[in-house]
Amino acid sequence: MIKVSDITTYLKCPRMCYFTNKGHDIIIEFSSGYIERIIFKELALTYDSAVWANEKLSFLKTELERISNEVRVIYPAELQSVSDETLNKSIAEISPFLERICTNLSTNSEFYMGEFIEDEPILRSIKFEITGSPDRLVKIGENLIPSIIKTGKMPENGVWQTDRLQLTAYSILVEEKYGYIIEKGFVEYARWGIVRPVVIKRNERRKVLQIKERIKKIHAGFMPEKPDDAPCQYCRFSGICDVKSTLASKFF
Numbered sequence: 208m209i210k211v212s213d214i215t216t217y218l219k220c221p222r223m224c225y226f227t228n229k230g231h232d233i234i235i236e237f238s239s240g241y242i243e244r245i246i247f248k249e250l251a252l253t254y255d256s257a258v259w260a261n262e263k264l265s266f267l268k269t270e271l272e273r274i275s276n277e278v279r280v281i282y283p284a285e286l287q288s289v290s291d292e293t294l295n296k297s298i299a300e301i302s303p304f305l306e307r308i309c310t311n312l313s314t315n316s317e318f319y320m321g322e323f324i325e326d327e328p329i330l331r332s333i334k335f336e337i338t339g340s341p342d343r344l345v346k347i348g349e350n351l352i353p354s355i356i357k358t359g360k361m362p363e364n365g366v367w368q369t370d371r372l373q374l375t376a377y378s379i380l381v382e383e384k385y386g387y388i389i390e391k392g393f394v395e396y397a398r399w400g401i402v403r404p405v406v407i408k409r410n411e412r413r414k415v416l417q418i419k420e421r422i423k424k425i426h427a428g429f430m431p432e433k434p435d436d437a438p439c440q441y442c443r444f445s446g447i448c449d450v451k452s453t454l455a456s457k458f459f
């Protein structure tokens with residue numbers, strides 16, 4: 208099975224996909240920025256309740272406090288080596304965002320009118336051999352719609368291309384499980400409290416399936432070419448990545 212996370216890794220750099228498949232981990236630095244992203248994700252899971260609260264700001268402050276007490280239980284492995292001081296620093300850095308989030312929440316009424324059915328459901332497509340977990344499934348009308356929570360930067364308009372493709376992959380999984388067509392999904396930008404709808408397009412469905420086939424070849428041992436725009440300066444594989452590519456990979 209190809210994981211949707213393999214597809215997102217491939218989109219960063221196909222060679223990262225090769226090295227992770229060989230068993231090399233993408234080591235995550237447990238910086239305060241990483242911890243902030245974890246907390247923002249947990250906070251975003253409460254926005255569908257916060258939006259209906261009379262006192263949104265105090266609701267979110269209470270939720271942030273709850274999360275600060277529970278986050279070590281939810282992410283035990285990720286936070287094992289993180290000190291209380293670093294954790295508290297991350298929580299303090301999130302507090303100034305709460306007012307802006309409150310202001311923006313009510314602009315997403317279509318999304319929050321939905322029924323939040325399940326967080327992180329595990330979905331599998333037997334047909335396409337893809338598996339993954341969208342952050343949540345929202346029932347709008349008769350259908351369940353995938354949504355992903357993003358804790359990084361938000362583009363000025365629309366959503367990032369990688370977010371579109373990730374959402375398209377989840378839509379394919381939802382379609383196979385529930386038997387209806389997903390016409391759109393959602394990206395939730397947690398730092399802003401803004402939700403953007405994404406139309407699931409034919410060319411992106413095609414692209415997801417093409418990438419899936421390329422990943423299958425990588426899993427079979429092909430070393431893909433280094434992309435010209437690969438983010439090598441931030442990559443932990445840079446020390447092992449100068450392996451000469453095969454002639455076949457030039458046509459890959």
Ligand code: SF4
Binds near residue numbers: 220222438
């Ligand atoms: S070093 Fe560069 S080309 Fe190699 S895996 Fe990392 S980002 Fe990709």
